[in-house]
Amino acid sequence: MDSIESFPVRRSVPWRTLDTEALVVDVKGGLLYPLNSVGARIWDLCDGARSVDEIVGVLAAEFEAPEPTIRADAIEFIERLADAKLVSIERRRKGESR
């Protein structure tokens, strides 16, 4: 995944934040995905306005962990969300509008 030109976008699925955690439902499979606080923050940031690189930047500022670790974890998590069809990945250049 090119973290600069990939913009994750939440799909229109039922979801809800509870405290710092979140619950996301895959209605096709009838499954619920519980997200911990980091996962919930990533989910919240997958609004199509931020690239993966920018999401990593936000997380690195908010959570105490080495940036390379956050980057690897965030990319893996976003890819899992994409595999589950809970987010789509838009490809565009920085500054290019949606």
Place this chain on the structure above:
Amino acid sequence: MAERGPRIEIAGLVFGVAGLGAAARAWAEDRYGPFLSRRPQTFGVRVRATERYRPGRSPRPSATWSGGRFALASYPSRAQGDLGRRRVAFRAGPGPALNPDLFRLLCSFLLMRAGGVLLHASAVVDRGRAWVFSGPSGSGKTTIAGLAAERSVLNDETLAIRPGRDGWEACATPFYGSGGPSMARANGRAPVRGLCFLRKADRFAHERLSPADVVARAFPEVMLPKRDQRVTEQLLETLAALAAAVPAWELAFTPDPALWSYLDGLD
């Protein structure tokens, strides 16, 4: 000629059932006996035995909701309803005319619309308040109901939980599990004392659950297909409200009557 049938009350929903022949009416009055009601109906259910069994793979149960109308299916039976007119056309397959699988699905859908849930759970009333025990098959719901002794059991398998005047209430349903009809002998209700997600063990232990944990654990136990966006959104909202209001734990237990004093110590 079909005649007007019984009224059946479940968790405050009163179903006026019409269209049953004499034999089907007698069956329904026996099957749903403790839940017969004289209160005014909140929904009219017209039953027709029209659906034929067809060999082959059964589609999964479904619940869809669009505008003021909804459609439910529990193969081969299905129902279509109009929320504004409060009417349901109940088309039953072979077997009981008021098919319990579809009737349970109908109750679950209408309860969800009323802000409640039909949960895969047992419940026991202890000193006026209900302990609710949920979990998948084999987790111990019926086992715990069997430890009730003099306490009343609301059900061993299917429980209605809905907001009441003084908080969330656990309500009996006629949809019993492996404990049989004796687990659905009275149409009782009680304020919820706590919600426990069960795990069989060789000793008692517990862990308080966060609201997100409660929703995640309760979600698969709600007796409603979860493939409709609107149904699922409403369900998440209801479970979040329940989780915010009712204390919940994971409970490891052994089948011992000491359970009730152990529950008294939960915090």
